[in-house]
Amino acid sequence: MHVHMINLPGRRGSLHRLISAILLGFGLLMTTGLATQGFMSQELIDHPIWKDLLETATNNALENTLQPVPQKAGRIQVWKLSGDTPAPGMPPLLASLAPGFYNEGDMDRRASSFTDPDYAVLVTSLGKERLVAAIDISDLEQEQNLIALTGGIFLIMNLILIIAVIAWLYVRLHRPVQAIALGMKQLDPERLSQRLPVHYEQEELKDIACGINAHLERVEQFMARERALLDQASHEFRTPIAVISGALDVLARQTLPACAAPPIQRMRATVDNLTEIMVALLYLSREPVASSPDDPVELDRLLPGLIKDHQHLLDGKPVQFSMHIHQTLSLRVPEAMLRIAIGNLLRNAAENTYDGTIAVRLKEGVLSVTDSGEGFDTAQAARHYLSLLRNSTRAGTGKGLGLFLVRRICERFQWRLTLESMPTLGTRAGLDFRAQAVIGE
Template sequence: MRKAFRNACQCNTTRKNSKDIACGINAHLERVEQFMARERALLDQASHEFRTPIAVISGAPDVLARQALPACAAPPIQRMRATVDNLTEIMVALLYLSREPMSSAPDDPVELDRRLPGLVKDHQHLLDGKPVQFSVHIHQTLCLQVPEAMLRIAIGNLLRNAAENTYDGTITVRLKDGVLSVTDSGEGFDTAQASLHYLSLLRNPTRAGTGKGLGLFLVRRICERFRWTLTLESMPTLGTRAELDFQTRLVQYR
């Protein structure tokens, strides 16, 4: 009888401990859900607050462009427009990536082979005043079922990095076998150091805006969201080759 009583007490203790653990887990999950709800509300509010000033600023270059200004004013106005566009893209990317993926209607297919020349042209101003040129080679038709804004941001960051770090030569943009590559003859960088920087941003995302590397951070996060593969090959002073492999998200590929 004593043994049976002892076993019953142990069972009661086990049930109580299990109940306490379950309550603790449920409380933790509830706190996480509340935190995520606050984050979403903050992001929605921030998005609303940012749209108006960005819209006002983005209209300023258009107003200036219609004025009778000297020719030397054109490059600064173009830089203003490019900077605002870049800020808008960063805001869109951050807001998109901060939300959980939703199983909504599929995105419209994006014909990358048709969009790519225009996207490269949008970054042509970054080469002004430098003996550098883009060279675009399209070897296939390629459709991707992803938000076009995310595709533009990912490719645009690679083009911008290549343009800003190349001072002489050619930046080759190639679409072939489901892979987009951007190859430059610029400064290059230490890939090991860049990987460590990216890992530090993952551990502490609040540092993403404190220095260089936000562009690469965004590209990698976009790739993770859409299961693309980003490959970087670079050596200091020898240039960089960046590849985006879209194989997992192809709609049409031939």
């Protein structure tokens, strides 16, 4: 049976993706923080305070009338040069500097080796002489480099940890959840005693699988009770139906007024219909088994009798059945199943047609019943039809038994039921048998 499924909205979000995004965001925030820290530490090395200290040292040296002598043990050293020849104890790189201030970055660009000490230098012009003041910040630079290296190692370790956590989540959480979802999709409604595996290392996933299995157990018990009830009810109803059928046989042998014939005929048709329903309920209440196939039913020979059985529904109306059989078609199904499914289409067409013709056509494996009734809006009718199918299974409604049986029959034999209609133009109902094995045409 063909049923249009409702398209559910797409997934609002994946927990695995959400956690991964949070961890990646945390890693990005950490990277930004460490980069900011490194930038600020570099700014500290290039701080203007070094220029102020060197200017103070230069002024102190100028106030001293004696030749400034470098303080070997101090951080700040001052040399007085008259040419490009380095003073004793003076790094050669400083002797060639022009007047001005040179921070650590400027000196790094002039250094010939990475192993050279790091200086902040202030060169003051004294006419033909220069006063060179330098402060050694090598230990501060080394400490800053060590902090940057430690921060980089810490960042790399955290990024590796984040990637490892994301991979762990995928392996330990995402894939098992996908396995549970795939297992649920692979459950066959026609096969009972199916269960999901519960051997998961994670207790949460194990609880989910056990909960699903418990629900499947309850559904299976409910279906067993439903089948038992249908089976018992069908057997119980057989006795009164047999009594009524016997009474009708007795009445048929009596001499009755002519006006009593139509009611007795309708009673006989109703009893036959109830008998078929009981047979269908008994058949559908049992699980399908791969036993010997049913005897073939020749649908092209069955149709005339079915149309004749429903002829009384057109009494008093200017409506007639029109039969068009373009093929011979045999199906290995119980005859009662075909009678109920096709009879439901004929009955609906007869009850909703008040003038014109009901065309019954068998062609290319499809049985169609087309009436000349008022028709209906297809979308609205589809919603109403699905609502009837849902309500037909609710306890206590007592409505939609025919639709319920047609639905179950179509599901059992993989037939496809279609409804096509236009307002004021009539309705076409079709049963497509091509999905099931067809024996000859």
